[in-house]
Amino acid sequence: MTLFYSLSAFPQSTERQQRNLKAFARLYGCVQYFHPSSEAPKDWAVLAVYGSKKMLSTSNDTELIAELNSIFNRVAPSVQIFSTSAPQRFDFKKIKPSNIDGYSIVSWQHLGLGLPLYAGIYKSIKLNIPYGTKDKKPVEQLFKTRTKIGEYLKTDIVEGISCIVPYALYSKQGNTYPAAAPLATQELMREMGNALPKDSSGKLSLTGSSPEIRLADVIIAWNILKHSYPYWNDASLPAETILTKAIKKSISDKNPEDFLNTLRLMCAEMNDGHMFVDLTQPKEKSNEATASLTLTEAEGKIVVKKINNQKLGGVELGDTVDSIEHQDIMKYLLSREEYLSGSPQWKRSKSLVMALNGPKNTSAPISISGKNGKRTFLAERNMVGLGYRSGSENEPYTKEGWLRPEIYYINLSRDSVTKKLIVEQLFSAKAIIFDLRGYPLNDEVFNILPHLINKPLKKRQFFFIPQIIYPDFERVGYQRDRSRTNAETPFIKAKIYVLTDASAQSASETFLAQVKGLPNVTIIGTPSSGTNGNINVIYLPGKYTIAYTGMITKNADGSKHHLKGIIPDIILTPTIDGIKNGLDEPLNLAIKIAKEQSR
Structure with a gap:
């Protein structure tokens, strides 16, 4: 534990430590997500903690290369780490058994990235690896594209230090070739376990108070985002710059809440409204x-x-x-x-x-x-x-129901759109005002769509889940959602007015995208959030979580949705006079237009 205490006493990182940590971080993600060796640890987070701790005490590039080889050769024996000035070549013979009979080829496929919470949407598999104990059949491929045996990554992990990482390996009975020395791998696992921080009584203490936990969390989160976040083109800074800043700040942080803010600063640069960064324990005080x-x-x-x-x-x-x-x-x-x-x-x-x-x-x-x-x-x-409030909550309360003869109002953040409501109320209205300044109460909001059309409606917004087999979100394919909305009776002939603002995000924007452009629909307000598509969630040691958008959303014409949002047909921003008089100006405008058009 000597290293832990020295870090606490001298929390300022050096350029040497930052270089070491960046090299480890870069290699860590490439091996974890794109190299299919069977020696890989069951818990990569422990390896991140262990590696972070090692990097803080490595004093020069020669030691760094030796330390990286010591770590990764025991979990990925065909990976090469070397000085760029003394280049090495990929030797296919070293990853090919002398007799390949009975061997299959193993490689990674990622549909998004398979993290625990949304395993039904995002998946990661190793092709041709048996699973289960009964039939031991290999998992089915997620998509057709795959890396080939002999393909590899050759890149600089920092300036002056390079690596070679094979994307595919030969495997037999679940064991990849070449194999690491079993005793060496076992020894690494023991070292990893012993490196986890402990409190004064000797119990594990996995909190943001420990520098190695903070650094591991940055490395884990950054790699997940580096390789699977689909909107890097909209980030404010390059990924490597974000990593450098996060590493430097995480070392100087004093406590779990300091580090929570470091994670938030890191994620803020990526410009994703779904990036909610939270600490579940201890409870955050600054927003309580x-x-x-x-x-x-x-x-x-x-x-x-x-x-x-x-x-x-x-x-x-x-x-x-x-x-x-x-x-x-x-x-x-x-x-x-x-x-x-x-x-x-x-x-x-x-x-x-x-x-x-x-x-x-x-x-x-x-x-x-x-x-x-x-x-x-x-x-x-x-x-x-x-942390969030529907825009409609800022306005004077308006109850669902008839505002004027033949004008019906419903707040979609508060009220459900049931089939009974559609048939008994909305069908007879001449004008309907849907208040979507916020997030829908439930999925029943989509019940209304089939009744606003008299023929099948193709999706006006499409979701693309990344198909990933290479690092750095390069050469990515996509699985596209091709569903459509079918018309249902009764057909609602009423004029539709939808109120919206920046608090309308995700599912709200799916609804807005579908109704925008329909001949009987007018959207009033300000642009929506510009954040849609299912989230993915990263769980980190120390009880931190990071949510992020795991798929790309585009409008049907191919135009951009991210950050831009759904643009209302009528832009209406609040006025100070309107606020002084307690007016709900977008609602009042919708009522005014509805009355005029209903004459």
């Missing part, structure tokens, strides 16, 4: 409570949209927020958005929701200007902290 004010942006200013506590005397709707925590409001929001991933509209929506979050039993200094002059007060954090 919030004050009883709702804020929004109007006419380039941040204003009070809703007051949830009558004790806040002197605060009026539409008052301008000048500062929070003694920081200019715009700078304050931008400082929070540094930790959020997604489109600009999603990050602003989310930062406004979270603007007053903080530890419970604390207060947020806030300065406002309005008709009562300028004042500064402490907003008590007396409500449960928020």
